[in-house]
Amino acid sequence: MNNIVIGQYVHGSSWIYKLDPRIKISALVILLVTTFLLSNLFLMSIMFGLMIVMIFSTRVPFLKMIRGMKPLIFLLTFTFFIQIFSIQEGNVLLQQTMYIGPLSVLAMMTIVIIYFLIKRYIKFKIILFFLVVFLIFYVQAILPSTLIGLQDFTYEFVIRELALQYTGFLLLRIMIVVMLSSLLTFTTLPTDITNGLESLLRPLKVIKFPVGELATMLSLTLRFIPTLLDETQKIMKAQASRGVEFSESKLKDKITQIVSLLIPIFVISFKRAEDLANAMEARGYIIGGKRTKVDMLKMRVFDIFVLFVCLGLLTTSILLRVGVIQIAL
Amino acid sequence: MAIQFKEVSFSYRGVKDQQYEAIKDINLQIDKGEFIAVCGQTGSGKTTMVQHMNALLQPTRGNVFIFEHTLPQKKKQKIGPIRKRVGLVFQFPEYQLFEETILKDIMFGPKNFGLSNEEAKEKALMAAKLVGLSEDLLEKSPFRISGGQMRRVAIAGILAMEPDILVLDEPTRGLDPQGSKEIMDLFYKLHKENDKTIILVSHDMDIIANYASRVVVLDEGQIVFDGSKEDLFSQKDFDSFHLAKPKTIEVMHYLNEQIGIPFKNLFSFEDVLAYLKEVSK
Numbered sequence: 001m002n003n004i005v006i007g008q009y010v011h012g013s014s015w016i017y018k019l020d021p022r023i024k025i026s027a028l029v030i031l032l033v034t035t036f037l038l039s040n041l042f043l044m045s046i047m048f049g050l051m052i053v054m055i056f057s058t059r060v061p062f063l064k065m066i067r068g069m070k071p072l073i074f075l076l077t078f079t080f081f082i083q084i085f086s087i088q089e090g091n092v093l094l095q096q097t098m099y100i101g102p103l104s105v106l107a108m109m110t111i112v113i114i115y116f117l118i119k120r121y122i123k124f125k126i127i128l129f130f131l132v133v134f135l136i137f138y139v140q141a142i143l144p145s146t147l148i149g150l151q152d153f154t155y156e157f158v159i160r161e162l163a164l165q166y167t168g169f170l171l172l173r174i175m176i177v178v179m180l181s182s183l184l185t186f187t188t189l190p191t192d193i194t195n196g197l198e199s200l201l202r203p204l205k206v207i208k209f210p211v212g213e214l215a216t217m218l219s220l221t222l223r224f225i226p227t228l229l230d231e232t233q234k235i236m237k238a239q240a241s242r243g244v245e246f247s248e249s250k251l252k253d254k255i256t257q258i259v260s261l262l263i264p265i266f267v268i269s270f271k272r273a274e275d276l277a278n279a280m281e282a283r284g285y286i287i288g289g290k291r292t293k294v295d296m297l298k299m300r301v302f303d304i305f306v307l308f309v310c311l312g313l314l315t316t317s318i319l320l321r322v323g324v325i326q327i328a329l
Numbered sequence: 330m331a332i333q334f335k336e337v338s339f340s341y342r343g344v345k346d347q348q349y350e351a352i353k354d355i356n357l358q359i360d361k362g363e364f365i366a367v368c369g370q371t372g373s374g375k376t377t378m379v380q381h382m383n384a385l386l387q388p389t390r391g392n393v394f395i396f397e398h399t400l401p402q403k404k405k406q407k408i409g410p411i412r413k414r415v416g417l418v419f420q421f422p423e424y425q426l427f428e429e430t431i432l433k434d435i436m437f438g439p440k441n442f443g444l445s446n447e448e449a450k451e452k453a454l455m456a457a458k459l460v461g462l463s464e465d466l467l468e469k470s471p472f473r474i475s476g477g478q479m480r481r482v483a484i485a486g487i488l489a490m491e492p493d494i495l496v497l498d499e500p501t502r503g504l505d506p507q508g509s510k511e512i513m514d515l516f517y518k519l520h521k522e523n524d525k526t527i528i529l530v531s532h533d534m535d536i537i538a539n540y541a542s543r544v545v546v547l548d549e550g551q552i553v554f555d556g557s558k559e560d561l562f563s564q565k566d567f568d569s570f571h572l573a574k575p576k577t578i579e580v581m582h583y584l585n586e587q588i589g590i591p592f593k594n595l596f597s598f599e600d601v602l603a604y605l606k607e608v609s610k
Binding site: 231234235237238239240241242243244245259260262263264267268 | 383409417425440472487
C-alpha cells in the first residue's frame with residue numbers, strides 16, 4: 001500500500017504531458033462545449049474520430065481508457081432501450097411481435113438467475129452482459145405462452161433507423177465526454193491540476209473568492225489521501241488482530257466493525273490536522289497572505305497553438321449550429 | 330513447537346506490478362515459552378515477518394505453521410482461531426482504541442471471539458488488573474487518559490483475548506524511559522508467571538539485552554543471526570548487523586580497556602554491580 005497513485009495519472013512523455021495545465025483544463029472545457037453543440041451523428045463521428053487520433057498521438061494506454069468506460073455500459077444499454085421505445089418515426093428496420101406471459105417471464109427470470117450465478121466465474125463479463133440482455137428479448141420473441149395454452153400480453157418491438165441513429169449519437173457523445181475528461185486526469189498530476197485551477201480562477205479574487213486557500217485545501221487533501229489510506233490499513237490490521245473479520249460477517253457486526261475503523265481514523269485525522277496546522281504556522285503560513293510558488297506555470301508557443309486549435313473547433317461548431325456553414329448529408 | 334517458518338518469502342506488489350520482496354527464505358522455529366527478540370534496521374522486514382504469525386499476511390512462498398494451522402490458508406478456512414492464540418500488539422497500539430469506555434474497549438477482542446458479555450467482562454477486568462489499570466479508570470473514555478495509559482489499555486485489549494503467544498511490535502516506541510521499563514517489566518512478568526511465549530520486535534538493544542533470551546537479526550529480509558544474546562554480542566561480524574551494543578556491554582568493554590577488569594557478557598546493571606563487587610574483593 002506504499003505506492004498508491006492518486007487519480008489515474010499514467011506516467012508518460014508525449015506532447016500532452018508538456019502542455020500547461022491551464023491550457024489543458026481550458027481545452028477540455030472548450031472541447032466539451034464543442035461536443036454539446038454538435039447536432040447530428042455525422043459531425044459527432046468526425047469529432048469522435050478526431051479524438052481517437054488525438055488519444056493515439058498522446059500514447060496514453062488506450063485499453064486502460066476503454067476499461068475506465070466499464071461502469072458506463074449499463075447506462076448506455078439503458079439509453080439504447082429508452083431510445084428504441086420512445087422514438088416512433090423513421091424507417092422500420094426490424095419488427096417483431098413480443099410476448100410477455102408466464103412462459104417468457106419464467107424464461108427471463110431463469111436467464112437472470114443463471115447470469116448472477118455464473119457471473120463470478122466468467123472472465124468476459126461484458127460479453128456475458130450483452131448476451132443476457134439479448135437473450136431476455138429473444139425469449140420474449142420466441143416463447144409465446146400459447147405453447148402451454150395460456151394467454152399473453154403482446155407488444156410490438158420495432159427498431160427504427162432514427163432511433164438507432166440517435167442512440168449512436170448519444171453513445172458517441174457520452175464516450176467523448178468521458179474519454180476527454182479521463183485524458184486530462186491520465187496525463188496531468190493532481191497537483192498540476194490544482195495549480196492550473198488556482199491560476200484559472202484567479203480573476204475571482206476580485207469578488208473576494210478565496211482562490212489561494214481553496215487551492216491549498218485541495219492540494220493538502222490530495223496529499224493526505226495516501227497517508228490516511230496507510231493509517232486505515234494499519235488500523236484495519238490492528239482490529240483484525242482483535243478478531244474483527246472485515247469481509248465475512250452479518251450486517252449487525254459490520255456496523256460495529258465500521259465504527260471500530262472510523263473512530264480511530266477520525267482521531268488520527270484530527271491529530272494530523274492539528275500537527276499540520278502547527279507546522280504550517282511555524283513556517284510562517286498566513287491565511288490570505290501573499291505566496292510565491294516553486295513551480296511557476298509558463299505558457300509556450302505550443303500551448304497557444306493548442307488553445308487556438310480548440311477555439312477553432314469551437315467556432316466551427318458554433319457556425320454549424322447557427323447555420324452559417326452547412327454540410328450536405 | 331509453537332510457530333515455524335519454512336522457507337517463507339513475502340513480496341509486496343509495487344507500482345506497475347513489480348514485486349518487492351520484503352522477506353526472503355525465512356526459516357525460523359519458535360518454541361513454547363520462549364522470549365525472542367527480533368531486531369534489524371528499518372526496512373529489514375521485521376514487521377512483515379511478525380505479521381505472518383498472526384495470519385495478517387499470508388506468505389507468497391513457503392509455509393508458516395502456527396500450532397495446528399498452516400499458512401497460506403485455503404479460501405474457506407477461518408483465521409479467527411489463529412488470531413485468538415497469537416495476540417499481536419502493533420506499533421502505537423493506542424490508535425486502535427474506539428469504544429466509549431475503557432472497559433468496553435478491552436472487552437472488544439474477547440467478544441469478537443464469541444464470548445458472552447459477562448465472560449468478556451471478566452476477562453477484561455483481569456487484563457486491566459494485569460497491566461495495572463485502576464478500577465476507577467475503567468468507566469472513563471479511552472481518549473481522556475494519558476498516552477502511556479492508552480497504551481496499557483490497548484495492551485490489555487490484546488491480553489484479554491488470552492493468547493498463548495504475544496507478538497509485540499516495538500511496544501516501547503514513543504514512551505519515556507520510565508514508561509518503557511514498566512511496560513517491559515509487565516511483559517516479562519507475563520512471560521515468567523503466565524508462561525506466555527513472547528516475540529518482541531525492537532530497536533532498543535538495552536531492552537533486548539535485558540529481557541530476551543534469544544535474538545533473531547534480520548537484514549534486507551533475511552535472517553543473518555539466530556541465537557542467544559550472549560552469542561550475538563560476541564559475534565565477530567557484529568558490526569555488519571548495524572546494531573548498537575547495549576550499555577552494560579559498553580561499560581564492561583570500557584572497564585576492560587581502562588583498568589583491565591576481565592570482560593564478561595552482562596545484561597543488567599545489577600549484574601554489572603555484583604560482578605564489580607566480586608572482582609574488587
